[in-house]
Amino acid sequence: MQIDCLLLDFTGKLYKKMPGGLCLFQKDGTTIYASYRAKRLVKVKSNGLKLWETSVGVHHEMSLTKDNRILLLSESIRDFRGDKNARFDAFKIYNQKGEELASWDTFEHFEEILRILKDAGKEFPPRIDVKSNPFGAFVEYTHANSFKEIPENDLYPQVSYLKPGNYILAMNCLGLFLFLDHELKTIVGVHHYQNFLSCNTHDAQVMKNGHILHLLNYDTRVGDGMTLVEIDPVSGNRVWEYKNTLSDKVNSNYQGSVQLLPNGNMLYIDNGQIDNKTPVEISRAGLVAHALERSTLYELIGFKPYRARISEDFQSHIKNSW
Numbered sequence: 016m017q018i019d020c021l022l023l024d025f026t027g028k029l030y031k032k033m034p035g036g037l038c039l040f041q042k043d044g045t046t047i048y049a050s051y052r053a054k055r056l057v058k059v060k061s062n063g064l065k066l067w068e069t070s071v072g073v074h075h076e077m078s079l080t081k082d083n084r085i086l087l088l089s090e091s092i093r094d095f096r097g098d099k100n101a102r103f104d105a106f107k108i109y110n111q112k113g114e115e116l117a118s119w120d121t122f123e124h125f126e127e128i129l130r131i132l133k134d135a136g137k138e139f140p141p142r143i144d145v146k147s148n149p150f151g152a153f154v155e156y157t158h159a160n161s162f163k164e165i166p167e168n169d170l171y172p173q174v175s176y177l178k179p180g181n182y183i184l185a186m187n188c189l190g191l192f193l194f195l196d197h198e199l200k201t202i203v204g205v206h207h208y209q210n211f212l213s214c215n216t217h218d219a220q221v222m223k224n225g226h227i228l229h230l231l232n233y234d235t236r237v238g239d240g241m242t243l244v245e246i247d248p249v250s251g252n253r254v255w256e257y258k259n260t261l262s263d264k265v266n267s268n269y270q271g272s273v274q275l276l277p278n279g280n281m282l283y284i285d286n287g288q289i290d291n292k293t294p295v296e297i298s299r300a301g302l303v304a305h306a307l308e309r310s311t312l313y314e315l316i317g318f319k320p321y322r323a324r325i326s327e328d329f330q331s332h333i334k335n336s337w
Contacts, residue, residue, distance in 0.1 A: 016294075016307075017038070017040065018294070019036060019037060019038065020032060020033040020034065020035050020036065020037065020038035020048055022040065023307075026307075027307045027308065033046050033048050033059075034048060034050065035048030035049050035050045035051070035057070036048075036049060036050065036051040036073070037049045037073060037076075037077040037087075038077075039077060039078070039079055039085065041079070044060065044061035045058055045059065045060055045061065045066065046058070046059055046061075047077075047085060049071075049073035049077055049087065051072075051073070051074070054070060054071060054072040054073075055068055055069070055070060055071070056068070056069050056070075056071050056073060056085075056087070056109070056113065057069075058111070058113060067112065067113040068113070069109075069113045069115075071087070071089055071107065071109075071115075072089050072090050073087050073088065073089055074088050074089070074090065074160075075088045075159075075160040075161065076088040076160065076161055076162050076163075078162075078163060078164070080108075080164045080180075081164065081166075081179075081180070083111060084108050084109065084110055084111075084116065085108065085109040085110070085111070086106075086107075086108055086162050086163070086164065086182070087106075087107050087108075087109065087162070088104065088105075088106060088107075088159060088160070088161075088162050089104075089105040089106075089107050089118075090102050090103065090104060090105055091103050091104075091105045091120050091122055092153065093122050095122065095156070098142075098154045100152070100153040100154065101122075101153065101154050101155065101156065102145075102153040102154065102155040103120060103121045103122035103125075103155070103156070103157055104120070104121045104157050104158070104159040105118055105119070105120045105121070106118065106119045106120075106159070106162050106182070106184060106195070106199060107119075108199060117198055117199040117200075118199065119195060119199040119200075121156075121157040121159070124202075125156070125157075127202065128140070128157070128186075128189070131191070131193075131202075131205055132189065132191075135191075135207050135210070136210070137189070137190065137207075137210070137211070137212060138212060140156045140157060140188065140189060140212065141156075141188065141212060142154055142155075142156060143155050143156070143158065143188070143214075157186060157188070157189065158186075158187045158188045158214060159184055159185060159186050159187060160185055160187045160216075160217055160218075161183070161184070161185035161187075161216075161217065161218050161219045161220070161229075162182060162183075162184055162185075163182065163183050163219070163220045163221070164180065164181075164182055165177055165178065165179055165180065165181045165182060165183060165194075165221045166179060166221060166223060167179045167223065168221055168222065168223055168224065168225040169223065169224050169225045170224070170225025170226075170248070170249065171225065173225075173249070174204075174225065174248055174249060175203070175204070176194040176203040176204025177194070177204075177221060177225055177248070178196075178197075178203075180197040181194055181195060181196055181197055181203060182194065182195045182196075182197075182199070183219055183220065183221055183227070184219075185216055185217070185218070185219035185229065187214050187215070187216050187217070188212060188213065188214040189212060190207060190208060190209040190210065190211055190212055190213060191205055191206060191207045191208065192205070192206045192208060192219050192227065193205060194206070206227065206246075206248050206251075208227070208229070208244075208246060209235075213233075214232075214269075215231055215232040215233050215234075215268070216229050216230065216231055216232065217229065217230040217232065217270070217271045217272055217273070218230050218271070218272045218273045218274070220274070220275065222245070222275055225247075225248065226245050226246060226247050226248070226254060227245070227246045227248055228243070228244070228245050228246075228273060228275055228281075229243075229244055229246075229273065230242075230243055230244075230271045230272060230273040230283060230285075231243070231244050232267060232268050232269060232270075232271060233264075233267070233268055239264065240258060240259065240260075240262050240264040240267055241258070241259045241262050241267040241271060241285045242256050242257065242258045242259070243256060243257040243258075243259075243273050243281055243283060244256045255299060257281070257297065257299075257301050259283075259285050262285050266286050267285050267286055269286060270284075270286040271283070271284055271285055271286050272284050276296065279298070279299065280296050280297060280298050280299070280304055281296070281297050281299075282294060282295070282296045283295060283297070293306070293307065294306070294307060
């Protein structure tokens, strides 16, 4: 199992640790890691020898596409409406040589985003003043936290924006998911998962059945508690959900992650878990298949969102992986 830049077994025993806040462990033994504070993206060999390094700030998300490109969430700092430190989200694609291939900046598409909100009857994006953050103080008008490639799925071509190779962007605080084309040039689809603005979603992803899975930190109001939600984008209905009852509803209002596993179970981390069991793998019936004691994961303490990613890539590193 991977959490951030750690590889662990069922018991929480640490097999491998790399520097950085986010890591991609690859089949060829190389590792790509992102340093939060230094704002660097680095690729190293299995022996730690550096292959390349490039300057880019990375937050929340980094993953590999089917054709082995690197997806990451970055930022751009702008002078906007009187704020000289306005932070916007930048969705970027890199190749395995560390070269930027494409970028989509919410600052450059801000008017387009405003039209989408207006057409849905939503208000102007709130100005969020962030004072306590490892990157310094800033304000922001968008706060995305998920950027994933769309896989082969049962709803394409019925739903055209679910074309495999397109991307789903979780626009936290705007109550919607944006869908971009393969080259990050055009918004090809929009799904409003709620009809109001609230910063309560993490880890939106398209499943093989074409549905959208995400972690809802709270539902209609702060303090509701964490819920895993599967949405049918055709009907807009929730077709499955799991509410964590063993959660501190205050702490569960931020952070968290969820991933659909090959066996159909869900792996999630709830920042408000109160029974000291996290991360947890559950079945669709809500039965716990695996769980770790939070107390064993002492290295997770800090600002960065908890992340857990499971992939066949790790089999070359750990035989007893999740």
